[in-house]
Amino acid sequence: LKEATWLGRVAYDAGLKVGQKRAAYLKTLARVPLYLKCAFFVFDNLVFRNIRRALGIDKCRWLSTAAAPIAPDLIDWYWSIGKPMYEVYGQTECTGIATANLLDDFRIGSVGKAIEDVEVVLSEEDEILIRSPGVIKGYWNKAEKTAETIRQGWLHTGDVGRIDDDGFIYIIDRMKDIIITAGGKNITPSEIENQLKFSPYVTDAVVVGDKRPYLTCLVMIDDENVTKYAQDNDVPFTNYTSLCHTQEVQDLVHGEIEKVNVKFARVETIKKFRLIDQLLDAEDDELTPTQKLKRKVVNEKYADLIDGMYQGG
Numbered sequence: 001l002k003e004a005t006w007l008g009r010v011a012y013d014a015g016l017k018v019g020q021k022r023a024a025y026l027k028t029l030a031r032v033p034l035y036l037k038c039a040f041f042v043f044d045n046l047v048f049r050n051i052r053r054a055l056g057i058d059k060c061r062w063l064s065t066a067a068a069p070i071a072p073d074l075i076d077w078y079w080s081i082g083k084p085m086y087e088v089y090g091q092t093e094c095t096g097i098a099t100a101n102l103l104d105d106f107r108i109g110s111v112g113k114a115i116e117d118v119e120v121v122l123s124e125e126d127e128i129l130i131r132s133p134g135v136i137k138g139y140w141n142k143a144e145k146t147a148e149t150i151r152q153g154w155l156h157t158g159d160v161g162r163i164d165d166d167g168f169i170y171i172i173d174r175m176k177d178i179i180i181t182a183g184g185k186n187i188t189p190s191e192i193e194n195q196l197k198f199s200p201y202v203t204d205a206v207v208v209g210d211k212r213p214y215l216t217c218l219v220m221i222d223d224e225n226v227t228k229y230a231q232d233n234d235v236p237f238t239n240y241t242s243l244c245h246t247q248e249v250q251d252l253v254h255g256e257i258e259k260v261n262v263k264f265a266r267v268e269t270i271k272k273f274r275l276i277d278q279l280l281d282a283e284d285d286e287l288t289p290t291q292k293l294k295r296k297v298v299n300e301k302y303a304d305l306i307d308g309m310y311q312g313g
Contacts (some may be wrong), residue, residue, distance in 0.1 A: 004264035008047075015043030019080030027080065027108060040082070048081045056149060057083055062103065066087055068292070069171055072109050074133040079108075089112045089171060093155050094118075095134035099169050110168040120169055121154075127175055128161045129154040179210045185267050187215065189295075192270065195263060199256040200225045204293045207270065208306050216309040217273040218302055219253055220280065220293060226252070244277035276302070 004012065018039045026034045032040075052058040063078060063085040070087065078085040086101035089111035099120060101112035114120040118132040135155045138146035149156055160172040172178075172188050179187040189207035196205040196219070205223045209215040223240060226249060230237055237243040253275065261269040276298075280287050286297050299306065 011043065012047050014049045015040075016077075018043055019048065019082065020076070023076065023079035024230055026084065029104065044082055051074055051081055052083060062086065066090065066097065067290075069173070069190050069194060071198050073195070073198055075108060077127070089169065091130075091157060092137050093157075094130050094132060094148065095136070096129050098132065098134075107164075107166070107168045110164075113167045120163070122161065122163060123156070125175070126160050126162065126172075128157045128159045128169070128171070130157060131155065141184070151301050158289065179207070179215070181209050181215075181267065182211055182213045187268055192217075192260065192268065195251065195258065195260040199259075201229065201252060203291070206293050206295055206298045206307075208299065212310060214267075214271040215269065216299060216306065217257065217270045218293075218305070219257075219273055220276045220277055221249070221253065223279060240279040241277045244275040250275070274302075274305050274309060 018036065022032055022036050022040045025036070025130075049058065057063060060083060064087075065075075065085060066088045072132050075085045075087070084103075086103075086106055087110065088097050088100040090097040090099070097115060098118050100113050101107065101110065106112060118130065118134070121129050121131075123129055131154050135150065135153070138150060158175050159174060160175050160178060161176045162170045162172065164170070173190045177189055179189055181187060187209060189209075192207050192215075193205045196202050196217070201222050202219055204220045206218045207215055208217065221244065226243065229235075229252060230246065230248065230249065233248060235243075235246050235248045237246055243249055253273065257270050257273055276286075278284075282289060286294055286296060286301060
């Protein structure tokens with residue numbers, strides 16, 4: 001979109017506003033006014049159809065996501081371009097999906113309600129527990145792991161969540177990933193990280209702050225988009241590492257972080273950040289097979305870099 005013509009960008013911005021208004025009706029299962037249908041039809045043919053085709057979702061009636069928590073802004077964006085997206089939830093240990101949003105019974109931001117024959121409750125620690133015929137009997141030759149995960153027929157998912165009065169389930173974060181600051185404030189890092197990853201210049205990020213006075217962040221930039229930004233702005237660099245250390249790229253990422261900071265309470269804002277200046281691939285220990293940063297590995301490998309952000313206050 002940044003490479004589109006001026007007229008194309010104007011059409012996209014105007015169309016997105018129309019799409020957002022239309023989506024607001026659809027999300028409440030209300031009838032979309034005729035004028036809004038007509039306006040969306042125009043922008044759909046001018047802009048959105050090409051975007052959906054480029055993403056490979058032009059033949060889909062609706063989309064479903066069940067991986068890591070997804071930023072609400074991204075879900076809203078898909079709705080706005082004409083493809084409703086619904087979250088579902090499950091684990092290998094419960095043989096797939098345990099909860100789902102249905103086309104006529106959904107709530108944005110939730111992973112839906114428990115599906116048929118599945119029970120979902122919260123423990124005293126707000127951990128999500130699942131009981132169903134699909135829950136595994138145990139792990140092969142791992143009695144200790146089985147006893148830790150499955151107790152009295154309930155699968156302990158390791159996810160913290162909440163359930164509203166209508167039975168919709170919301171995933172907050174992994175229990176082991178919740179940050180408790182030095183001031184005793186509980187922080188959900190994935191919420192902040194997902195907002196950061198909404199930036200075209202950020203591939204992934206790890207928020208740090210457990211037992212620390214404030215939050216900091218390690219950022220992995222998007223090589224392609226940041227390289228193009230540098231080239232378009234005549235920023236001199238020789239390789240990925242030198243690109244990360246240019247003042248212009250540092251300022252670029254700082255600006256993206258500031259855009260995210262305004263969405264959160266003061267205690268949840270990122271005070272300092274560092275860029276991971278190595279171009280990582282799937283063979284590196286820091287990345288999962290799906291190119292996501294491993295929180296534990298990153299915290300260990302870049303401990304000195306992290307500690308440096310807390311020296312001197």
